Each structure stands twice: as C-alpha cells, then as structure tokens.
Amino acid sequence: MSVILFATGALLALGYFTGVDWHVLGEALLRTTYRLVLAYALALFIGTFIALVVGWSPFSDALFPVFDILQNIPSFALIPIFIYFFGFTDEMIILFAVSSIIWPILFAILTAIKSAHSDMNDAATIFGAQGLRRMIYYLAPLSFPAILTGSIVGVAIGWESVIGAEIIASTSGFGAFIKEAGASGINSATIAGILAVLILVFVINRLIWAPLLSESARRYAE
Amino acid sequence: MTDSTHIALSLSGISMRFKDETDHSKFALRDISLSISKGSFVSIAGPSGAGKSTLMRAILGLIPIDRGDIVRNFEHAAMVFQNYALFPWLTALENAAFGLHMEGVPRAKRNQIALEKLHEVGLMGLEHHYPAALSGGQRQRVGLARALAINPDFLILDEPFSNLDTITAENLKKDLLMIWEKYGMTILMVNHLIPDAVELSDTVIVMSAHPGQVKKVLPIALPRPRDARQGQFFKVVDELTEVIRSVS
Numbered sequence: 001m002s003v004i005l006f007a008t009g010a011l012l013a014l015g016y017f018t019g020v021d022w023h024v025l026g027e028a029l030l031r032t033t034y035r036l037v038l039a040y041a042l043a044l045f046i047g048t049f050i051a052l053v054v055g056w057s058p059f060s061d062a063l064f065p066v067f068d069i070l071q072n073i074p075s076f077a078l079i080p081i082f083i084y085f086f087g088f089t090d091e092m093i094i095l096f097a098v099s100s101i102i103w104p105i106l107f108a109i110l111t112a113i114k115s116a117h118s119d120m121n122d123a124a125t126i127f128g129a130q131g132l133r134r135m136i137y138y139l140a141p142l143s144f145p146a147i148l149t150g151s152i153v154g155v156a157i158g159w160e161s162v163i164g165a166e167i168i169a170s171t172s173g174f175g176a177f178i179k180e181a182g183a184s185g186i187n188s189a190t191i192a193g194i195l196a197v198l199i200l201v202f203v204i205n206r207l208i209w210a211p212l213l214s215e216s217a218r219r220y221a222e
Numbered sequence: 223m224t225d226s227t228h229i230a231l232s233l234s235g236i237s238m239r240f241k242d243e244t245d246h247s248k249f250a251l252r253d254i255s256l257s258i259s260k261g262s263f264v265s266i267a268g269p270s271g272a273g274k275s276t277l278m279r280a281i282l283g284l285i286p287i288d289r290g291d292i293v294r295n296f297e298h299a300a301m302v303f304q305n306y307a308l309f310p311w312l313t314a315l316e317n318a319a320f321g322l323h324m325e326g327v328p329r330a331k332r333n334q335i336a337l338e339k340l341h342e343v344g345l346m347g348l349e350h351h352y353p354a355a356l357s358g359g360q361r362q363r364v365g366l367a368r369a370l371a372i373n374p375d376f377l378i379l380d381e382p383f384s385n386l387d388t389i390t391a392e393n394l395k396k397d398l399l400m401i402w403e404k405y406g407m408t409i410l411m412v413n414h415l416i417p418d419a420v421e422l423s424d425t426v427i428v429m430s431a432h433p434g435q436v437k438k439v440l441p442i443a444l445p446r447p448r449d450a451r452q453g454q455f456f457k458v459v460d461e462l463t464e465v466i467r468s469v470s
Binding site: 117119120122123124125126127128129130133137138141142144218219220221222 | 279282284299300301303304305307308309310311312320321323324325352354368372
C-alpha cells in the first residue's frame with residue numbers, strides 16, 4: 001500500500017497528472033462503486049437466502065452439482081442476454097454483476113453447511129433448532145465466516161464484472177472512463193485511474209473486510 | 223421389569239446396517255434389546271467399533287434404524303458430547319440458554335435459568351466468554367449446563383470425560399453424581415473407562431464390536447457413595463474388565 005501511495009504522491013509531485021481531469025475520474029469511480037455496492041448487496045441477499053434454504057433442505061447434495069455447472073458458465077458469455085433484456089443501462093450492469101458475485105457467496109455457505117461437524121448438527125437438533133428456527137439460529141450464524149470469505153471473493157469478481165460491463169456498455173463509470181482514456185494507449189489518465197482503483201480497493205479491505213475477518217476469527221475459533 | 227411406567231427406554235431387536243468400503247452391507251448394530259428403568263444411571267462399555275455412539279443417536283431419533291422398536295418413555299432428552307459440540311458463535315451463557323431460546327422462553331427468563339445452571343456446574347464469572355476462550359473442562363461444563371437447562375428427564379452422555387485430564391474428569395464426575403441425585407433423571411452414559419462406569423452406574427451394558435451387540439448386562443450392586451479405593455470396588459472393576467476382554 002505504501003508503495004502505491006508513494007508512487008501516486010511522487011507522480012503527483014512531478015506533475016505527471018496535470019492533464020488528468022480528476023473531477024471526471026472521481027465521478028466515474030463513484031458511479032462504479034455505487035453499482036458494485038448495489039450489486040453486492042443484491043447478490044449477498046439472494047445468494048445467502050438461496051444457500052440457506054438449499055443447505056437447510058434435504059436436497060443440498062442433489063443441487064450442489066447443478067449449482068457447480070451454473071457457476072462454471074463464463075459470466076461474460078451471458079452479457080448479450082443482459083443487454084438484450086436491459087439495454088445499456090445501470091440495471092444491466094448491476095444485474096450482470098450480481099450474476100457473477102453470487103456464486104462464491106453461495107458456494108462458501110453451502111460448503112460451510114455441508115462440512116459442519118456432525119456433533120454440532122446433532123446438538124442443534126437435540127436442543128430444538130428445527131424447521132425454520134434451524135435456518136435462523138443455527139445455519140445462518142454457522143455460515144457467517146463463509147459469508148464473509150465468499151463476499152471478499154465476490155466483491156473482487158464484482159469489480160471485474162462492473163468495470164467489464166462498463167467497458168462493453170461504454171456509457172458511464174470507471175470502465176467507460178478507462179476505455180476512453182486508454183484508446184490511445186497508456187497515458188496519465190489511465191495510470192491515475194488504475195492507482196485510484198487500487199487505493200479504493202485497499203481502503204475497503206482495511207476498513208471493512210479486515211475488521212470483520214478478525215472478528216470472525218475471534219468468535220469462530222475452535 | 224414388565225411394569226412399563228418404570229421403564230424410561232426400551233429397545234427391542236434394534237438393527238442397523240451400513241455399507242463398507244467394498245459396498246457390502248454390514249451390521250453396525252445387531253439385534254439390540256435392552257431396557258432402562260427410570261431414574262437409573264446406566265453405562266455402556268465396549269471396544270471402539272461397537273456402535274455405542276450410533277446407538278445413542280438412534281435412541282434420540284437422529285438416525286433411522288433398519289429394524290426393531292424403540293419405546294421412549296421420557297419427555298425431554300438432552301445430550302452431552304465428547305467434543306462438547308458447543309456453538310462457537312455464542313457465549314457460554316447463550317450456549318447454555320440455546321435450548322430454552324428454541325422453546326421460545328423470553329430472554330430474561332432463559333438467561334436467568336442458564337446462569338443458574340452454569341453456577342450449578344461450577345462455572346462462575348465465565349458466562350460471557352466464547353467457547354474458544356474456555357478450557358476443555360469448562361467447555362464440558364457449559365455442555366452440561368446446556369443439557370440441564372432444558373430440564374431433561376433423560377440425559378445421554380457420550381464419553382463426556384475422555385477429552386479431559388484426570389483431575390478435571392474427577393471433579394466433573396463428582397458434580398455429575400450430585401446433579402443426578404438432585405434431579406433424578408435417567409442417565410445413559412457411553413464410557414470406555416471401566417472404573418468410571420463402576421463408580422457411577424447402577425448397571426453396565428457391555429457391547430461387542432463388528433457387529434455391535436449387547437453381550438452382557440451387569441448390575442453394579444455396590445452401595446453409594448462409592449469409594450474407588452476399596453477392595454470390593456476393584457473386584458467389580460476386575461470382573462467387568464474380564465467380561466469386556468472376553469467379548470473384544
């Protein structure tokens with residue numbers, strides 16, 4: 001991180017970025033982040049819900065390979081379908097990103113439920129965590145570390161999907177910015193954009209994921 | 223023994239099969255019949271592979287049996303596990319209160335009961351610790367408090383002492399006897415330590431392995447409280463050891 005900050009600072013000081021329109025870059029990044037946050041929230045909600053219902057149902061083992069096949073469909077192969085239904089809109093980019101963010105979350109939870117210690121499953125049953133209560137008071141808290149690690153992977157994929165979709169749709173956001181700036185090769189605008197994304201990703205990691213990970217490690221230690 | 227009101231649990235002809243590595247169907251449990259009277263302390267001893275834990279899970283209805291009948295003449299069954307099986311995301315207090323929470327008991331009430339049970343099993347001042355911050359003995363006490371909190375009339379203990387050091391196990395044994403005397407619930411304990419079984423039980427059921435079968439039901443007639451350093455005590459231990467050796 002310090003290397004990135006140092007490089008950014010040095011380039012700034014050297015006047016490398018004098019031609020960069022920071023206002024446009026900032027707005028583009030903000031738009032991309034907004035789309036990612038929305039897509040992640042949707043994927044988290046839908047993915048967690050599906051995984052908990054499937055993990056709770058007796059069909060988990062049967063559905064696992066089905067999800068595995070669905071997951072393996074390259075998400076960008078589906079982008080024409082999203083464009084067909086939603087056009088070059090915010091909805092298209094967000095829903096397309098949801099379709100890629102959801103898988104790591106879903107699989108992390110399903111795997112966590114599948115690999116839960118059988119004694120702990122028995123304890124939950126004996127002490128009354130049955131039916132819907134099993135999902136809410138046993139499977140959901142049991143899955144918290146998996147939701148977290150699935151989210152970290154999912155958001156990483158999400159950056160890719162949102163920016164990728166923006167490059168393809170070429171309307172607004174960081175993808176469109178970098179496509180426009182980079183049309184004539186590497187220049188100060190693309191470098192500034194890349195550094196800005198790196199800093200943003202690092203800040204999110206530090207402020208959100210790292211504290212949650214350490215909390216999860218503390219509470220879920222064996 | 224025919225008076226069913228005094229019987230807490232009766233098994234007749236229980237069999238369970240499983241598939242081994244070569245896909246052959248084998249008996250995990252074969253033709254197990256036994257009955258346990260209300261309020262008694264019964265131990266099940268036998269070599270590993272005798273299906274003792276499987277039998278406990280069948281008794282609780284956690285796994286289906288292939289053949290036989292189980293008559294359960296109890297209201298609330300609880301279980302204490304060898305590896306504690308506490309929920310790591312809950313504090314000691316929340317773990318102890320879990321069963322009551324699932325029964326819909328309001329928070330203040332269930333916390334009060336859980337706290338009482340934690341104190342009763344000798345855990346004080348640790349109620350807000352997570353299991354990871356507790357020693358093995360402390361965790362097993364939380365497991366016991368969790369079981370007691372739902373006021374069980376049938377308590378299953380699956381090798382409750384085998385992960386604990388000797389002194390911790392001795393203390394927990396004393397507390398367990400006190401709890402049994404106080405509440406008078408039926409206790410069914412799986413335990414491979416013969417002196418423990420003799421010290422605690424009214425009856426010891428000896429199982430053999432491959433397939434799991436009941437080989438002998440041995441009443442322990444020693445008066446209580448029992449002194450584990452008496453000659454009479456060792457005689458019974460030797461007798462039981464001999465029986466187990468002959469079936470292994």
